Amino acid sequence: MSNELAPLRVPSGWNVVYNDLRCSFHLEGDDTQNQKENLLVMTYPYYSKIIDLGWYPFRNEGEYCLVLTEYAEGVEHLGYWIDPIFIYKSAELPQIIDVINHVLYEVSRGRLL
Secondary structure, eight states: OOOSBOOOOOOTTOEEEEEOOBSOOOSSTTOOTTOSSOOEEEEEGGGTEEEEEEEESSSSSOEEEEEEEEOOTTOOSTTOOSOEEEEEEESOHHHHHHHHHHHHHHHHTTOOO
C-alpha cells in the first residue's frame, strides 16, 4: 500500500497546520499510520475556522472524527475549540476524504459557517 499523503482538494485561503493523513490504511497487524489522534489540522483565517481530523480511540476498532469549529483569535493549535459547527465520523478513508473536500469547499465559499 502507498504511504503517500491522501489527496485533498484544498481551495485557496486554507492553511495546512499539520497533515499526516496517508493513503494507506488497514486494521490488521501493526499498521497504525492513520490510527492516531492527530492526522490533519487546517485553518481558514478569513472565517476563523479550523478543521481537525483524528482517529479515535487510538489504534484499531475506532473511526475517523472530523471536526469543523471556530478558533479564538491567536489560538490555532490542536484542541482549542469554541463550539463545533460540524462533526463527521467514519471508519472509511475514502468517505472521510470526500467529506473533508466538501467541508473545505463549502467553508471557502462562505456556506458552512
